[in-house]
């Protein structure tokens with residue numbers, strides 16, 4: 001088992017569930033993540049075959065480094081439930097996990113992610129309203145939102161005053177980040193500022209956005225990702241922030 005000292009301000013390369021199983025109970029104050037959405041498991045001419053279809057301009061057409069994002073739906077749901085189970089175990093009794101996901105309709109079935117979340121203490125759903133979206137099939141309205149589930153233990157309280165932000169957060173999408181599916185720093189900062197405590201876990205850390213948000217707000221992070229390439233990007237961002245106090249390494 002890892003100890004708190006092994007986790008603070010650390011990026012851990014590995015398979016999310018395997019790594020989480022090495023982390024003791026109740027060490028993190030809160031968490032934030034955006035998992036892979038399983039987008040390549042799509043119907044029609046979507047992400048699946050690389051043509052893009054309704055996702056024609058999406059960076060994710062090339063896929064992730066080291067992750068296919070194309071599991072059978074039931075397998076994907078079971079995987080995400082296992083991640084959430086481990087995460088809730090590693091949170092303190094007054095902790096909460098902010099879980100970013102996307103709703104979609106596939107083969108006429110609405111995927112609102114309730115199959116992943118059944119039994120977890122979802123307290124609220126936040127809408128992340130992006131300003132603009134990716135180019136889309138003319139048969140569809142341009143998609144511009146994602147959701148964030150606030151999965152909160154009973155004693156979790158928001159920081160004072162942040163409830164005035166409301167439950168629709170208008171934040172521009174990240175465009176400079178070379179990671180194919182990063183969320184914007186401002187989004188991660190909202191979560192970091194909304195939660196008491198100073199140790200945040202992001203089990204799908206990618207390019208390190210949650211880590212930079214934590215540092216910028218005087219907090220600590222622990223991140224996991226399968227991809228050494230993305231973790232290198234995260235290390236570069238973190239080192240740049242430590243040196244210059246800003247996140248402009250993505251502009252270089």
Ligand SMILES: C[S@@+](CC[C@H](N)C(=O)[O-])C[C@H]1O[C@@H](n2cnc3c(N)ncnc32)[C@H](O)[C@@H]1O
Pocket residue numbers: 014015016017033034035036037064065067179181182183184203204205206207208209210224225226227230
């Ligand atoms: C949506 S991205 C997260 C992006 C991140 N929020 C950012 O701002 O850069 C999902 C991440 O999950 C990682 N991933 C996929 N499968 C994984 C696994 N089995 N274990 C750990 N990480 C995994 C991918 O490498 C990818 O970086």
